[in-house]
Amino acid sequence: MNRLASYAFNPAIKTALQQIPQRFHRFLNCDLLCGYDPIYVGLFSFENTSDGRSYHNTACCAYPYHQSCISLALRATTIVMPKILHPLDVIHELGHVLQYNLDPDFELQMKPVTTYSETDNLEAFAEAFTRYIGEDYWVIENIYKDLHPLDRAFFDGIN
Numbered sequence: 001m002n003r004l005a006s007y008a009f010n011p012a013i014k015t016a017l018q019q020i021p022q023r024f025h026r027f028l029n030c031d032l033l034c035g036y037d038p039i040y041v042g043l044f045s046f047e048n049t050s051d052g053r054s055y056h057n058t059a060c061c062a063y064p065y066h067q068s069c070i071s072l073a074l075r076a077t078t079i080v081m082p083k084i085l086h087p088l089d090v091i092h093e094l095g096h097v098l099q100y101n102l103d104p105d106f107e108l109q110m111k112p113v114t115t116y117s118e119t120d121n122l123e124a125f126a127e128a129f130t131r132y133i134g135e136d137y138w139v140i141e142n143i144y145k146d147l148h149p150l151d152r153a154f155f156d157g158i159n
């Protein structure tokens with residue numbers, strides 16, 4: 001479900017994509033739902049995140065298997081941005097797309113680099129990817145722990 005309510009979303013998305021090396025881009029194909037409530041437009045029906053936030057206004061990555069409200073032919077991995085995000089948060093969501101395209105059974109286990117990474121191995125992967133991409137562009141050492149060398153080697157090895 002590709003919908004963009006406003007061009008105001010573009011700068012953060014553009015900055016995020018510019019920071020991600022080209023070698024990753026073939027694994028980042030996804031739809032974008034920007035500026036809309038994903039439940040209102042019928043992308044999925046569950047309302048609350050595992051930590052109590054509302055999906056009505058929380059950014060997320062909706063995988064095809066989340067989208068039982070729409071026909072199979074229309075389902076696609078979709079980054080949902082009800083509100084404009086910081087580019088680092090766009091990179092986090094693209095990290096979920098990357099993982100799904102490389103590891104659809106979510107078996108990869110990355111070492112947590114933030115408290116939020118400890119939620120599950122999906123968030124650990126997305127946060128590790130954010131650290132990997134963001135460290136050359138933003139001062140994030142006070143937010144993110146160092147990547148484990150094996151996790152860095154994993155990202156280095158993607159071509």
Ligand SMILES: [Zn+2]
Pocket residue numbers: 092093096122123126
């Ligand atoms: Zn996430």
